[in-house]
Amino acid sequence: xxxxIINEIFSAEMLSLVxxxxxxxxxxxxxxxxxxxxxxxxxxMLLLVTDPDGVKPNKTINTTxxxxxxxxxxxxxxxxxxxxxxxxxxxxxxxxxxxATIVSLVIxxxxxxxxxxxxxxxxxxxxxxxxxxxxxASTMQIMCKVILPEAMPSLIYGAAISSTTIxxxxxxxxxxxxxGLGAIAINYGYHRKETVIMWLMxxxxxxxxxxxxxxxxxxxxKCDKRIG
Amino acid sequence: xxxxxxxxxxxxxxxxxxxxxAVTALDDINLSIYPGEIFGIIGLSGAGKSTLVRCMxxxxxxxxxxxxFDGSDITSLSDKELRKVRQxxxxxxxxxxxxMQRTALDNVCFSLEIAGVPKKEAKKRARELLETVGLADKExxxxxxxxxGQKQRVAIARALATNPKVLLCDEATSALDPTTTQSILELIxxxxxxxxxxxxxxxxxxxxxxxxxxxxxxxxKSRIEEVGMVQDVFRQPKTQATKKLIFTNGDSNEEFxxxxxxxxxxxxxxxxxxxxxxxxxxxxGEPVSIAFAKTKMISGKMYGHMLLELPENPExxxxxxxYLDSEDITYEEERYDA
Numbered sequence: 132x133x134x135x136i137i138n139e140i141f142s143a144e145m146l147s148l149v150x151x152x153x154x155x156x157x158x159x160x161x162x163x164x165x166x167x168x169x170x171x172x173x174x175x176m177l178l179l180v181t182d183p184d185g186v187k188p189n190k191t192i193n194t195t196x197x198x199x200x201x202x203x204x205x206x207x208x209x210x211x212x213x214x215x216x217x218x219x220x221x222x223x224x225x226x227x228x229x230x231a232t233i234v235s236l237v238i239x240x241x242x243x244x245x246x247x248x249x250x251x252x253x254x255x256x257x258x259x260x261x262x263x264x265x266x267x268a269s270t271m272q273i274m275c276k277v278i279l280p281e282a283m284p285s286l287i288y289g290a291a292i293s294s295t296t297i298x299x300x301x302x303x304x305x306x307x308x309x310x311g312l313g314a315i316a317i318n319y320g321y322h323r324k325e326t327v328i329m330w331l332m333x334x335x336x337x338x339x340x341x342x343x344x345x346x347x348x349x350x351x352x353k354c355d356k357r358i359g
Numbered sequence: 360x361x362x363x364x365x366x367x368x369x370x371x372x373x374x375x376x377x378x379x380x381a382v383t384a385l386d387d388i389n390l391s392i393y394p395g396e397i398f399g400i401i402g403l404s405g406a407g408k409s410t411l412v413r414c415m416x417x418x419x420x421x422x423x424x425x426x427x428f429d430g431s432d433i434t435s436l437s438d439k440e441l442r443k444v445r446q447x448x449x450x451x452x453x454x455x456x457x458x459m460q461r462t463a464l465d466n467v468c469f470s471l472e473i474a475g476v477p478k479k480e481a482k483k484r485a486r487e488l489l490e491t492v493g494l495a496d497k498e499x500x501x502x503x504x505x506x507x508g509q510k511q512r513v514a515i516a517r518a519l520a521t522n523p524k525v526l527l528c529d530e531a532t533s534a535l536d537p538t539t540t541q542s543i544l545e546l547i548x549x550x551x552x553x554x555x556x557x558x559x560x561x562x563x564x565x566x567x568x569x570x571x572x573x574x575x576x577x578x579x580k581s582r583i584e585e586v587g588m589v590q591d592v593f594r595q596p597k598t599q600a601t602k603k604l605i606f607t608n609g610d611s612n613e614e615f616x617x618x619x620x621x622x623x624x625x626x627x628x629x630x631x632x633x634x635x636x637x638x639x640x641x642x643x644g645e646p647v648s649i650a651f652a653k654t655k656m657i658s659g660k661m662y663g664h665m666l667l668e669l670p671e672n673p674e675x676x677x678x679x680x681x682y683l684d685s686e687d688i689t690y691e692e693e694r695y696d697a
Contacts, residue, residue: 258456259456262452262456263473264445265445266450266470266473266517266521267441276472283460284460356459356501357460358503
């Protein structure tokens, strides 16, 4: 009995399936994280500087961008994913598989990333920003030379958290044809009642989260010069 | 001081908030600060002194009035022009405000980067400045590895890297211990003498003013109470706010709590090398007791005040006063009931 299970799991066919799923999952989460940061980082910084207490307060921009971010964050991911299918078709030409999932992952996570970035950047001491202003720094210089470098350790911690959250989303995407480990877990574990396969996927996902988090913490600690 | 002021403040007011909750931080301030001087602004916390210094480089926008820097009104400049002007006004802070993720050298380079100085040149200049402030061996250290005094030295180097005309010091020594305060003030004085940079010092500590300022403005309840040479303001404080600051330095524990008639003698640095009280006792033939005294040395001269308990006999009181007049000592009779 046990032998059968082991044989089934570690059959060449199954192994290559899991391997393919693992690569897909990593591909989806890493690419989505990268694109989500490409969008979320500037948006987060925009929210920060246009804040009433920011370097360049602007109520209109702050409220508008803030409202869009909040709206996207409040739509449940599963629903958002179905809703953006037409957009996925437009951008990547398909509504299923890893590529299509990336589109919805980015839309779901960019606003989340923006808030993460905003909250990390807010930790930068107001006095340091004031000192930079007193030296004649422009808003752009303050963002690039002061806020981002000073907030770097916190931003990296945030990136580790964001990437693991996005990893969680990829598993959910498996339910609607998203591919990756999540799809294997659903197809084999749920539809075919092969519980062992499902748990195996869960274990792999847990391990990936651990690895992402550890790498993030390690880099953040490494680059933080505040601890003498 | 016949030359034009480097900073001139004209009928400047600042109100925070509006309507019923509005708080007036500064009320009709007029001040002229001249090139090369070390100008102190002293007041108790909440008096508005920090807001005043922040109005000088427009970190805080005044509600009304003008700030004239080196001949031009900076309140009417565009953002871009203002940024340029700010490069000629250095500033240091109570909490140092260094970039925690940069080394000491890169912190000094920062102000030069903002001013658009090429990297190589900036590094060279930054090294010179670290040398000047006595931290040549700490260029690779991060702020977290430096002591408070060392951090303020880096901040001074950073503020002076672009050769500003004015250095604003916002409670720059308030977070430091007395010995470190002393050494930072010495450094500021030295830089003032060497480079001619005008220094404006905001503080609540009388000893900072005594030690390095040429002129002082006393600010109390959002208004300038008094402006003058440090020794003049010390010798004859005109207003109650000044007296309170000078005689008690804001510390009410030092307030005298006796009862009766007293004579307050004020020493202005010219007569204390003579044994004034001893001579007085000999001359008037009446022993007096000193109820309270507070004197201090400022630039090698003695300043301060002393409370003498007055004898009952009006004749002797007259004699004492005549003696003090002849010795050119300022005094004031005071009566305490409590």
